[in-house]
Amino acid sequence: xxxxxxxxxxxxxxxxxxxxxxxxxxxxxxxxxxxxxxxxxxxxxxxxxxxxxxxxxxxxxxxxxxxxxxxxxxxxxxxxxxxxxxxxxxxxxxxxxxxxxxxxxxxxxxxxxxxxxxxxxxxxxxxxxxxxxxxxxxxxxxxxxxxxxxxxxxxxxxxxxxxxxxxxxxxxxxxxxxxxxxxxxxxxxxxxxxxxxxxxxxxxxxxxxxxxxxxxxxxxxxxxxxxxxxxxxxxxxxxxxxxxxxxxxxxxxxxxxxxxxxxxxxxxxxxxxxxxxxxxxxxxxxxxxxxxxxxxxxxxxxxxxxxxxxxxxxxxxxxxxxxxxxxxxxxxxxxxxxxxxxxxxxxxxxxxxxxxxxxxxxxxxxxxxxxxxxxxxxxxxxxxxxxxxxxxxxxxxxxxxxxxxxxxxxxxxxxxxxxxxxxxxxxxxxxxxxxxxxxxxx
Amino acid sequence: xxxxxxxxxxxxxxxxxxxxxxxxxxxxxxxxxxxxxxxxxxxxxxxxxxxxxxxxxxxxxxxxxxxxxxxxxxxxxxxxxxxxxxxxxxxxxxxxxxxxxxxxxxxxxxxxxxxxxxxxxxxxxxxxxxxxxxxxxxxxxxxxxxxxxxxxxxxxxxxxxxxxxxxxxxxxxxxxxxxxxxxxxxxxxxxxxxxxxxxxxxxxxxxxxxxxxxxxxxxxxxxxxxxxxxxxxxxxxxxxxxxxxxxxxxxxxxxxxxxxxxxxxxxxxxxxxxxxxxxxxxxxxxxxxxxxxxxxxxxxxxxxxxxxxxxxxxxxxxxxxxxxxxxxxxxxxxxxxxxxxxxxxxxxxxxxxxxxxxxxxxxxxxxxxxxxxxxxxxxxxxxxxxxxxxxxxxxxxxxxxxxxxxxxxxxxxxxxxxxx
Numbered sequence: 001x002x003x004x005x006x007x008x009x010x011x012x013x014x015x016x017x018x019x020x021x022x023x024x025x026x027x028x029x030x031x032x033x034x035x036x037x038x039x040x041x042x043x044x045x046x047x048x049x050x051x052x053x054x055x056x057x058x059x060x061x062x063x064x065x066x067x068x069x070x071x072x073x074x075x076x077x078x079x080x081x082x083x084x085x086x087x088x089x090x091x092x093x094x095x096x097x098x099x100x101x102x103x104x105x106x107x108x109x110x111x112x113x114x115x116x117x118x119x120x121x122x123x124x125x126x127x128x129x130x131x132x133x134x135x136x137x138x139x140x141x142x143x144x145x146x147x148x149x150x151x152x153x154x155x156x157x158x159x160x161x162x163x164x165x166x167x168x169x170x171x172x173x174x175x176x177x178x179x180x181x182x183x184x185x186x187x188x189x190x191x192x193x194x195x196x197x198x199x200x201x202x203x204x205x206x207x208x209x210x211x212x213x214x215x216x217x218x219x220x221x222x223x224x225x226x227x228x229x230x231x232x233x234x235x236x237x238x239x240x241x242x243x244x245x246x247x248x249x250x251x252x253x254x255x256x257x258x259x260x261x262x263x264x265x266x267x268x269x270x271x272x273x274x275x276x277x278x279x280x281x282x283x284x285x286x287x288x289x290x291x292x293x294x295x296x297x298x299x300x301x302x303x304x305x306x307x308x309x310x311x312x313x314x315x316x317x318x319x320x321x322x323x324x325x326x327x328x329x330x331x332x333x334x335x336x337x338x339x340x341x342x343x344x345x346x347x348x349x350x351x352x353x354x355x356x357x358x359x360x361x362x363x364x365x366x367x368x369x370x371x372x373x374x375x376x377x378x379x380x381x382x383x384x385x386x387x388x389x390x391x392x393x394x395x396x397x398x399x400x401x402x403x404x405x406x407x408x409x410x411x412x413x414x415x416x417x418x419x420x421x422x423x424x425x426x427x428x429x430x431x432x433x434x435x436x437x438x439x440x441x442x
Numbered sequence: 443x444x445x446x447x448x449x450x451x452x453x454x455x456x457x458x459x460x461x462x463x464x465x466x467x468x469x470x471x472x473x474x475x476x477x478x479x480x481x482x483x484x485x486x487x488x489x490x491x492x493x494x495x496x497x498x499x500x501x502x503x504x505x506x507x508x509x510x511x512x513x514x515x516x517x518x519x520x521x522x523x524x525x526x527x528x529x530x531x532x533x534x535x536x537x538x539x540x541x542x543x544x545x546x547x548x549x550x551x552x553x554x555x556x557x558x559x560x561x562x563x564x565x566x567x568x569x570x571x572x573x574x575x576x577x578x579x580x581x582x583x584x585x586x587x588x589x590x591x592x593x594x595x596x597x598x599x600x601x602x603x604x605x606x607x608x609x610x611x612x613x614x615x616x617x618x619x620x621x622x623x624x625x626x627x628x629x630x631x632x633x634x635x636x637x638x639x640x641x642x643x644x645x646x647x648x649x650x651x652x653x654x655x656x657x658x659x660x661x662x663x664x665x666x667x668x669x670x671x672x673x674x675x676x677x678x679x680x681x682x683x684x685x686x687x688x689x690x691x692x693x694x695x696x697x698x699x700x701x702x703x704x705x706x707x708x709x710x711x712x713x714x715x716x717x718x719x720x721x722x723x724x725x726x727x728x729x730x731x732x733x734x735x736x737x738x739x740x741x742x743x744x745x746x747x748x749x750x751x752x753x754x755x756x757x758x759x760x761x762x763x764x765x766x767x768x769x770x771x772x773x774x775x776x777x778x779x780x781x782x783x784x785x786x787x788x789x790x791x792x793x794x795x796x797x798x799x800x801x802x803x804x805x806x807x808x809x810x811x812x813x814x815x816x817x818x819x820x821x822x823x824x825x826x827x828x829x830x831x832x833x834x835x836x837x838x839x840x841x842x843x844x845x846x847x848x849x850x851x852x853x854x855x856x857x858x859x860x861x862x
Contacts, residue, residue, distance in 0.1 A: 108592060109595070136586070152579070152581060155583035155586070156586035158559070172536075307601050
């Protein structure tokens with residue numbers, strides 16, 4: 001049987017965020033056809049998957065990946081791997097499928113949000129770029145989350161000389177090189193373990209309507225517009241509440257971002273905190289999320305008009321779909337297009353607080369539309385089931401060989417090492433920067 | 443003029459009221475209605491000419507980039523360059539792959555093109571393309587070419603100052619017929635017939651076979667549905683004849699519909715004459731295969747159909763196919779779905795209400811494609827302050843590699859012609 005090594009870059013276990021959930025689902029779907037090993041970084045290991053071998057290794061796991069790859073036919077890694085590891089795998093001739101669903105635009109947005117000295121940010125984003133280049137130069141195939149990301153990846157691959165004529169003639173769509181595997185919905189519908197919001201959180205009454213923001217407050221997201229929309233609504237009625245679920249990321253080293261603070265401050269300044277706007281400042285275990293989602297009335301999400309938005313795939317919307325929550329979101333990303341096309345809620349122009357408030361009120365007050373949307377969400381569920389979405393990946397694993405990557409790209413690790421060295425030198429001068437960075441690099 | 447020439451005439455015309463515009467063209471400018479545009483004839487030593495000219499201008503807008511030597515030179519000067527990349531690499535790849543199948547030097551030509559493309563990306567100050575999909579492609583390419591830096595993002599979060607979408611537009615004037623050219627005129631097409639028009643060349647990556655098969659099926663049921671391929675041949679005589687044209691002609695013959703239900707018009711139709719054909723047709727058609735070319739394509743013939751108010755039948759999978767489906771301008775069908783085509787042709791031709799509704803939708807979207815509207819993002823790009831790219835060592839090294847590849851290609855061509 002073909003053996004597959006899965007290397008996620010985030011926790012897989014009770015406290016999973018989007019990336020971890022993706023690999024949890026990959027593992028269980030692929031285990032039906034292949035010998036699957038899942039290499040996870042969290043300690044302790046608090047996850048079990050039938051027919052999946054689980055191995056634990058801390059953060060930077062060059063030695064462990066190297067060792068495990070010897071018994072694997074295919075390595076599937078989230079965002080590529082460390083440069084040394086990628087170079088090793090390319091030289092050893094192990095087939096690699098790199099999962100590039102975090103596009104460069106998010107890296108840019110992340111770096112820009114750090115508010116660091118320009119020279120440091122530039123070095124750090126260049127290092128990310130070189131690492132991404134090495135992944136693109138040495139991977140045998142790539143995954144991404146949507147068609148926009150696929151078109152972006154093909155553009156990058158064309159510049160790196162990966163789209164030769166022989167490959168095109170064997171595979172004129174290039175789907176064996178770049179395959180879309182979006183985020184899916186768990187097959188099992190959510191079940192509530194009891195009331196967690198209404199009548200439980202002080203300030204939220206049983207008869208209130210709750211808008212749920214179900215994920216982190218990354219800097220490129222726009223909770224401010226939603227808070228301003230709530231301000232408008234609160235001036236005419238007092239039963240609409242906004243709940244931010246899981247404001248901090250479970251990977252505690254990562255991402256103490258400025259937007260958290262700005263959102264808390266804005267709500268405070270508008271006098272909404274604890275009355276109309278609520279922040280849950282902990283991360284909700286994956287299994288408990290269902291209770292919150294099922295009790296809410298609407299799912300909300302908002303972002304700015306930016307390159308990050310263009311290529312984003314915001315997994316929190318899938319949580320809303322899973323829970324049957326009609327969604328209000330800003331336009332500009334693929335899932336907003338899906339919301340529009342399949343009528344799963346309402347979309348609003350970025351930073352339009354008034355439009356957001358109007359969309360929320362329409363959905364809360366128009367019972368016919370609300371019911372129609374819930375029916376649409378029910379209908380779309382099979383199309384978004386993880387099991388069917390992972391199928392193209394299974395085919396890719398089964399698909400055998402592809403032409404070897406150009407080996408001249410293997411000089412990239414030297415360029416990367418030089419950049420990391422310069423970053424380390426700057427870090428020595430600024431210890432606080434190092435702490436922030438360490439949560440992110442693999 | 444073909445599509446590219448028309449595009450630049452409109453660029454010149456729409457930019458002229460706001461900027462001092464010169465248009466550098468290879469042909470005799472006689473008869474170009476471009477008030478306020480200074481026309482410059484291209485010399486044979488184009489590199490020197492552009493080098494001299496560049497000191498007089500703030501911005502150079504060039505289709506597909508320029509000669510590699512010129513691009514490297516201009517990158518080191520103060521002039522800003524906007525390279526118009528509406529022909530994506532995927533079209534070149536497809537084209538050369540077909541050529542290589544026929545025993546040409548496709549492999550090397552494609553490699554040279556890819557190398558040249560890297561130089562274009564390294565030296566342009568900004569870029570334009572024809573649709574959002576091409577913009578995704580270019581952003582990915584520019585990122586891999588290390589042209590997107592953190593400070594660019596900091597000042598311009600949508601990166602709209604780096605890549606702008608400038609589609610193809612429609613003439614502001616509605617088309618006017620000057621004479622009858624098809625029904626009752628072309629032998630085999632009667633006054634009462636319904637005409638499906640394929641308005642442009644049969645490139646190798648297009649699929650004329652599916653519409654031919656559909657029309658042949660319909661011909662077995664009724665006699666009044668005709669398919670005309672118009673304008674097979676390119677006004678630029680250097681453009682090569684396509685293999686798919688031959689396959690289309692022989693398929694029509696084999697199915698016994700050539701000259702009775704399917705017509706091939708060889709020879710180029712003058713720009714002014716096109717309206718006569720478009721206005722007499724009942725449906726515009728276009729079809730393609732599921733491949734990389736389709737993913738990024740922008741087929742300008744569909745814009746001719748929109749201009750003439752024709753409902754369109756096309757294959758899904760490309761940007762304009764999406765538009766046809768979303769705005770209900772006709773139908774976007776599955777790849778190579780002959781029965782789907784038969785059903786769609788008949789329902790569009792027979793259901794008067796549906797046909798009228800589609801025509802009304804076409805009228806509605808026309809305003810969106812007026813040239814003044816589509817050229818606006820280019821005008822904004824020109825207006826934007828920017829700094830020169832600077833000539834990087836990488837661009838210079840790539841220029842040398844490119845020259846080497848070109849030399850190998852011309853050597854190969856010479857050998858091939860000696861053998862022939």
